[in-house]
Amino acid sequence: MDDLQGLTDIDRALAEALDVDVSPDFAARVRQRIAREPIRTPFWRGWRIAVPVAAAAIVIVAAGVTRLTPRRAAAPHTLTARSLAAGQPLRVDVPAARPIASAGRTRVQEPASIVPVTARATTEPEVLVPREEIEMYRRLIAAAHRAPAIVVDLPQDIVADGTIKEIAIDPIKIEPIVPPVGGEGERQ
Amino acid sequence: MGEWAERLPIVTSGEEFEQEFERRLSESSTLAFRVAYGVLRHREDAEDVAQEAFAKAYRSFRSLRDRDRFRAWLVRMTWRLAIDRLRSNRRRAVHEQAVEEPPDPVTLPDVEARDRQAHLWAAIDGLPESLRIVTVLAAIQGHDLKEVSRLLDVPEGTIKWRLFTARKTLQEKLRWMTSRG
Numbered sequence: 001m002d003d004l005q006g007l008t009d010i011d012r013a014l015a016e017a018l019d020v021d022v023s024p025d026f027a028a029r030v031r032q033r034i035a036r037e038p039i040r041t042p043f044w045r046g047w048r049i050a051v052p053v054a055a056a057a058i059v060i061v062a063a064g065v066t067r068l069t070p071r072r073a074a075a076p077h078t079l080t081a082r083s084l085a086a087g088q089p090l091r092v093d094v095p096a097a098r099p100i101a102s103a104g105r106t107r108v109q110e111p112a113s114i115v116p117v118t119a120r121a122t123t124e125p126e127v128l129v130p131r132e133e134i135e136m137y138r139r140l141i142a143a144a145h146r147a148p149a150i151v152v153d154l155p156q157d158i159v160a161d162g163t164i165k166e167i168a169i170d171p172i173k174i175e176p177i178v179p180p181v182g183g184e185g186e187r188q
Numbered sequence: 189m190g191e192w193a194e195r196l197p198i199v200t201s202g203e204e205f206e207q208e209f210e211r212r213l214s215e216s217s218t219l220a221f222r223v224a225y226g227v228l229r230h231r232e233d234a235e236d237v238a239q240e241a242f243a244k245a246y247r248s249f250r251s252l253r254d255r256d257r258f259r260a261w262l263v264r265m266t267w268r269l270a271i272d273r274l275r276s277n278r279r280r281a282v283h284e285q286a287v288e289e290p291p292d293p294v295t296l297p298d299v300e301a302r303d304r305q306a307h308l309w310a311a312i313d314g315l316p317e318s319l320r321i322v323t324v325l326a327a328i329q330g331h332d333l334k335e336v337s338r339l340l341d342v343p344e345g346t347i348k349w350r351l352f353t354a355r356k357t358l359q360e361k362l363r364w365m366t367s368r369g
Contacts, residue, residue: 010355010358010359013304014327015328018222018327023231026217027214029239033242034242034243
């Protein structure tokens with residue numbers, strides 16, 4: 001019973017402590033406050049504007065860049081890059097040896113599938129070279145190694161006489177230019 | 189019929205919108221103020237917090253047209269704002285090394301009553317927050333368990349248990365006060 005009375009006392013004391021009323025101009029102050037505070041738009045409404053504007057800006061920039069960039073006729077090369085270590089042999093795929101025909105003689109080249117290539121220094125920067133160009137250089141290097149010296153046979157007439165004939169050159173005639181007699185402005 | 193009308197989604201013009209908000213403001217201003225006062229125990233601060241809560245409610249009023257929903261939202265928002273204000277005041281007081289403000293003269297008629305209230309609030313402040321808000325809401329405007337449950341959006345059984353625990357704790361802390369009468 002005492003407990004119940006104690007609870008009632010506490011409740012009553014608390015109710016009395018909270019029995020306070022707002023000031024009469026409370027509503028008016030709330031209205032003033034609402035009028036004073038700026039209306040903030042929710043962030044998703046901001047996005048409604050920002051996203052289309054950003055998209056439009058991207059399209060304009062992309063169009064400008066496309067217009068300013070010079071057009072290329074060919075398709076872009078695929079670039080490959082690799083660094084060469086010093087003394088590392090460069091593997092070159094060379095087709096099978098084929099005979100080289102020369103006047104009266106036929107020589108057969110030895111196949112050279114592995115060509116030693118020495119890089120100047122490992123510290124050299126990587127260079128991007130188109131794949132087609134690399135292949136071309138490989139073939140060129142392989143061909144150079146395959147035929148270090150090309151022997152060309154002499155023409156048959158030289159071979160027959162054993163001497164080179166003298167070449168006769170006609171003397172050059174120089175004729176003076178005569179000025180026109182009738183003065184200037186003569187029609188042709 | 190009236191309650192049904194309150195719950196229906198209403199498409200209204202700007203003027204009707206304002207009138208509806210005015211109605212909510214007039215019927216819930218005391219509730220918001222007392223909730224804030226229950227935390228802050230300072231009239232001006234409590235009014236300021238309640239005004240802030242109403243200003244926020246106005247901005248979200250299109251989704252708070254339902255009366256029960258509005259009151260529940262308002263109570264929770266006011267409580268949260270009041271707690272924030274209390275912490276801010278305490279920080280400022282510590283920073284400025286200010287003396288605590290004198291008790292509100294309106295609610296404290298004499299020395300003995302002032303003393304009792306000071307102890308009562310000290311005991312309530314010692315409660316965990318979940319028990320404190322239930323205790324304050326139950327003491328405001330004679331709210332019953334159902335109303336407190338609706339305002340806090342917590343099951344009635346939970347509210348009952350919290351209120352019981354809070355009262356028991358208060359009774360133990362304030363035994364001297366209740367035995368003295």
